[in-house]
Amino acid sequence: xxxxxxxxxxxxxxxxxxxxxxxxxxxxxxxxxxxxxxxxxxxxxxxxxxxxxxxxxxxxxxxxxxxxxxxxxxxxxxxxxxxxxxxxxxxxxxxxxxxxxxxxxxxxxxxxxxxxxxxxxxxxxxxxxxxxxxxxxxxxxxxxxxxxxxxxxxxxxxxxxxxxxxxxxxxxxxxxxxxxxxxxxxxxxxxxxxxxxxxxxxxxxxxxxxxxxxxxxxxxxxxxxxxxxxxxxxxxxxxxxxxxxxxxxxxxxxxxxxxxxxxxxxxxxxxxxxxxxx
Amino acid sequence: xxxxxxxxxxxxxxxxxxxxxxxxxxxxxxxxxxxxxxxxxxxxxxxxxxxxxxxxxxxxxxxxxxxxxxxxxxxxxxxxxxxxxxxxxxxxxxxxxxxxxxxxxxxxxxxxxxxxxxxxxxxxxxxxxxxxxxxxxxxxxxxxxxxxxxxxxxxxxxxxxxxxxxxxxxxxxxxxxxxxxxxxxxxxxxxxxxxxxxxxxxxxxxxxxxxxxxxxxxxxxxxxxxxxxxxxxxxxxxxxxxxxxxxxxxxxxxxxxxxxxxxxxxxxxxxxxxxxxxxxxxxxxxxxxxx
Numbered sequence: 001x002x003x004x005x006x007x008x009x010x011x012x013x014x015x016x017x018x019x020x021x022x023x024x025x026x027x028x029x030x031x032x033x034x035x036x037x038x039x040x041x042x043x044x045x046x047x048x049x050x051x052x053x054x055x056x057x058x059x060x061x062x063x064x065x066x067x068x069x070x071x072x073x074x075x076x077x078x079x080x081x082x083x084x085x086x087x088x089x090x091x092x093x094x095x096x097x098x099x100x101x102x103x104x105x106x107x108x109x110x111x112x113x114x115x116x117x118x119x120x121x122x123x124x125x126x127x128x129x130x131x132x133x134x135x136x137x138x139x140x141x142x143x144x145x146x147x148x149x150x151x152x153x154x155x156x157x158x159x160x161x162x163x164x165x166x167x168x169x170x171x172x173x174x175x176x177x178x179x180x181x182x183x184x185x186x187x188x189x190x191x192x193x194x195x196x197x198x199x200x201x202x203x204x205x206x207x208x209x210x211x212x213x214x215x216x217x218x219x220x221x222x223x224x225x226x227x228x229x230x231x232x233x234x235x236x237x238x239x240x241x242x243x244x245x246x247x248x249x250x251x252x253x254x255x256x257x258x259x260x261x262x263x264x265x266x267x268x269x270x271x272x273x274x275x276x277x278x
Numbered sequence: 279x280x281x282x283x284x285x286x287x288x289x290x291x292x293x294x295x296x297x298x299x300x301x302x303x304x305x306x307x308x309x310x311x312x313x314x315x316x317x318x319x320x321x322x323x324x325x326x327x328x329x330x331x332x333x334x335x336x337x338x339x340x341x342x343x344x345x346x347x348x349x350x351x352x353x354x355x356x357x358x359x360x361x362x363x364x365x366x367x368x369x370x371x372x373x374x375x376x377x378x379x380x381x382x383x384x385x386x387x388x389x390x391x392x393x394x395x396x397x398x399x400x401x402x403x404x405x406x407x408x409x410x411x412x413x414x415x416x417x418x419x420x421x422x423x424x425x426x427x428x429x430x431x432x433x434x435x436x437x438x439x440x441x442x443x444x445x446x447x448x449x450x451x452x453x454x455x456x457x458x459x460x461x462x463x464x465x466x467x468x469x470x471x472x473x474x475x476x477x478x479x480x481x482x483x484x485x486x487x488x489x490x491x492x493x494x495x496x497x498x499x500x501x502x503x504x505x506x507x508x509x510x511x512x513x514x515x516x517x518x519x520x521x522x523x524x525x526x527x528x529x530x531x532x533x534x535x536x537x538x539x540x541x542x543x544x545x546x547x548x549x550x551x552x553x554x555x556x557x558x559x560x561x562x563x564x565x566x567x568x569x
Binding site: 078082101113116117118 | 343346349350371374375379382429431433
């Protein structure tokens, strides 16, 4: 034992020989990276958000994500809003690493500021005559960012849903993730939601045609139902969530919605694991 | 200028025997040829206005905007060499974005004016560059409400270390004018360009200093700005012009703390009143001649 903290918890040098710290990061006593050695970036996410759900209905999209940021299995931050309003046509939902979400949020903020400068360096004009960035434009932008970062072996550890309206004011919903993978569907879910919510949503909306018949109320109910199922089954979820409805009238984002109508009464009647009766 | 022709005015950053930088003074002359630009600091916002001289009938109406936005809450109007103004605005936008990347919040108007003043002043220091041929008026609104930190998630601690001080109020309207020398002051009302003398005389008549009681409201400011530009245009009546009018209100006001163009209806109303007040001064002959 000695008084150097970096040696505490290590095998004693006088018995086992000099400790080899080469596998450790530099901050923990490892060696500085050799020139020519491989560069290492983000290896894993730290503070994370779980599923994001989205569904298209006849004149818009509904998006939802709960307000939890987990630190491993610790439900560490309970008021984290993972839906970000971009403009009246687009909202982004973030799953995965929260610090990377903050980075992307700042990126989107500067993008929005620059978009509003306009080509001629003019001030903000008539809202109607101005062509604002659609959800489709935003999804293209984000997917390029994500793919560039994974190609640098330095991914942004997120799964994103971009929801809103496209350039023709038609509902738009698409996915992008840390690998730069993109896909689109009338219903989408990231993370755990892809296994639990997607089948429920698909039962309601099996194809594009069905989504065009869906009303806003039905879409919101379907999402609420799925959020409840996710809270039952996903150990990294919580009962407070954000929900956004994007349609021609703009973005309606509610950030502190509580789950309703949970059913736990049945638990009273369950006793033991087999033969126990009382 | 007694020292003209003695060689002290040929190179930038050279002091004349009486301690002047002539190249900077020549830059001021370029400004004096430009259309009039004004800024008014009102009780609840800032108005910027520009007399945009129309050089050709082939130019599209209401296109080629000259009052520029920096970040979301700051407007810049300039008079003088147009491309110099573009460069100034581009630098101001870079400053605003680098401020954001450091502090995760919008740049205060005073800090932007300070940085841009320093930037313009740097162009008076070397013989290898020329001074800016513009005078810029920078106006904006620093949010009086508590702003979210860019990218922040959650609300953070409610009290104690990292908590918020209750009831602190900051922000408000700000107006600065930056000259080719790099000199800048804060103003209640500022004017530059060809019609600046007439405009200044009109600005001095307005109630803008909070020490004299409540300053004029933003909407009054818009109407006054339009009128002042029309008054300033009187001297060059033969030439056509377009009025450009922008404003920034408080976070609770009509523009929600953003720099925006004045809505069409309000602008047309302001122009109608401006024309009417001018007709009052003129004899009837002129009204007929314009038809």
